[in-house]
Amino acid sequence: MVNVVESALENLGDSADAVADRAQRARLQEAARAAAARVTDPEVPVLTIDDLGILHDVAIDDTGRVTVTILPTYSGCPAMGVIALGIETELMKDGFADARVRLTNAPAWSTERMSEAAREKLRATGISPPERVSGKRALFAPSAAVGCPRCGSSETERISEFGSTACKALWRCRACREPFDHFKCI
Amino acid sequence: MTLASSDPRAAWLMRLGDASLILGHRMTEWLSRAPTLEEDIALANFGLDLIGQTRALYTRACELEGGTRDETDLAYRRAEPDYRNPLLVEQPNGNFADTMARHLLFAAYATPLYESLASSNDAETAGIATRSAREMAYHLRHAGEWMIRLGDGTAESHAKAQAALTDLWPYVPELFEADDLDREVAASGFGVDPSTLRGAFDAAVDDVLARATLKKPAERFGQRGGKGGRHSEHLGHMLAVLQALQRAYPDARW
Numbered sequence A: 001m002v003n004v005v006e007s008a009l010e011n012l013g014d015s016a017d018a019v020a021d022r023a024q025r026a027r028l029q030e031a032a033r034a035a036a037a038r039v040t041d042p043e044v045p046v047l048t049i050d051d052l053g054i055l056h057d058v059a060i061d062d063t064g065r066v067t068v069t070i071l072p073t074y075s076g077c078p079a080m081g082v083i084a085l086g087i088e089t090e091l092m093k094d095g096f097a098d099a100r101v102r103l104t105n106a107p108a109w110s111t112e113r114m115s116e117a118a119r120e121k122l123r124a125t126g127i128s129p130p131e132r133v134s135g136k137r138a139l140f141a142p143s144a145a146v147g148c149p150r151c152g153s154s155e156t157e158r159i160s161e162f163g164s165t166a167c168k169a170l171w172r173c174r175a176c177r178e179p180f181d182h183f184k185c186i
Numbered sequence B: 001m002t003l004a005s006s007d008p009r010a011a012w013l014m015r016l017g018d019a020s021l022i023l024g025h026r027m028t029e030w031l032s033r034a035p036t037l038e039e040d041i042a043l044a045n046f047g048l049d050l051i052g053q054t055r056a057l058y059t060r061a062c063e064l065e066g067g068t069r070d071e072t073d074l075a076y077r078r079a080e081p082d083y084r085n086p087l088l089v090e091q092p093n094g095n096f097a098d099t100m101a102r103h104l105l106f107a108a109y110a111t112p113l114y115e116s117l118a119s120s121n122d123a124e125t126a127g128i129a130t131r132s133a134r135e136m137a138y139h140l141r142h143a144g145e146w147m148i149r150l151g152d153g154t155a156e157s158h159a160k161a162q163a164a165l166t167d168l169w170p171y172v173p174e175l176f177e178a179d180d181l182d183r184e185v186a187a188s189g190f191g192v193d194p195s196t197l198r199g200a201f202d203a204a205v206d207d208v209l210a211r212a213t214l215k216k217p218a219e220r221f222g223q224r225g226g227k228g229g230r231h232s233e234h235l236g237h238m239l240a241v242l243q244a245l246q247r248a249y250p251d252a253r254w
Helices: A001-009 A018-036 A080-093 A114-122 B008-028 B037-065 B072-077 B096-117 B122-149 B155-174 B182-186 B194-212 B233-242 B243-250
Strands: A055-060 A067-069 A100-103 A156-160 A168-173 A179-183
Touching: A001 A156, A001 A168, A018 A080, A018 B072, A067 A080, A100 A114, A100 B155, A156 B037, B008 B037, B008 B096, B008 B182, B008 B233, B037 B072, B037 B122, B072 B243, B096 B122, B096 B155, B096 B194, B122 B155, B122 B194, B155 B194, B233 B243
Parallel strands: A067 A100
Antiparallel strands: A055 A067, A156 A168, A168 A179
């Protein structure tokens, strides 16, 4: 795999055949994306950056340099540096020696970018996924039903709006009495 | 008044960043001192959000300015008059009611500010504002819930919450007074004129105060100056702590 990528990168843009060249580049881009998509969130290791909707774009230029664009999540999340390092490492493993990571705030990340599979993985690991509605709601409106990730009951209550990381709030289930993390909805 | 940057858009974003940095630092002063463990975590998260927003705002400001400075220069290598935060955010933490009252006032101003800035003609700024608005809505709710609990609580908690509001109210008008810079960035479609936010602020605060059985203080006079670089004594003491490491070991890195 590594050798194939390395030699393909070397010949990128050399071919006189523009169609073949484009196809080659698309294959490399795909491979680079797959490598970046393996990176997991250090705070929630069951989720990849692809699951979370953080991985925004992977591009490759004529010199074979890969640019991975990611979307920062919660303003206070300290994981972005580790994620960027992880992306460079995974790309290196697959033969993409020249890689850089770019952060962009446009578009703004939101929990709505999380895939359904990601929400299921969160539930399975004991974290209740974010509600489907992000953004504006009345100041003291009751929050949408937060289900207990362990027993499924909707008899739950919030203990604290803020939890162990910037992305979580602390809840407890009144049915099974277990406390659990809830992924904050932004 | 000289602007903090030659680029008005950068100068304006730096002002927003200064407000969130200074309030964010005030939150860090609570670490390990909050009344309960959950509240300690909540106040730490307030700080984390605010300082994270600061980094994004400063970084975008530096890009717009042309890239000669970065977020570290802005946070650690300037003196008091270079900071353009409103006076409210540099007021000392006081007791828990003082901190929550200050946070209610700031969040009730910052939430509609970022909601409005989400339609900035600069896509990066709009993206930062979109996320910040959602985060500040959490702050507004949390501080609001505490003010209700304190105001509608015991005689002592009510008295302290009312005293906190009375002490801090003189710093409210400055939040909404538009100056030339505010008007310029608003007219160009980049920024927001803060005088347009007062209605949303009053609606949110009035709702909380009514539930909290607290009285809205009369707005007899306003303390102002921070947005122009004229600060209360508190800011210098705070910067001495905030900047100590960079001053003692210039260019220190992790």
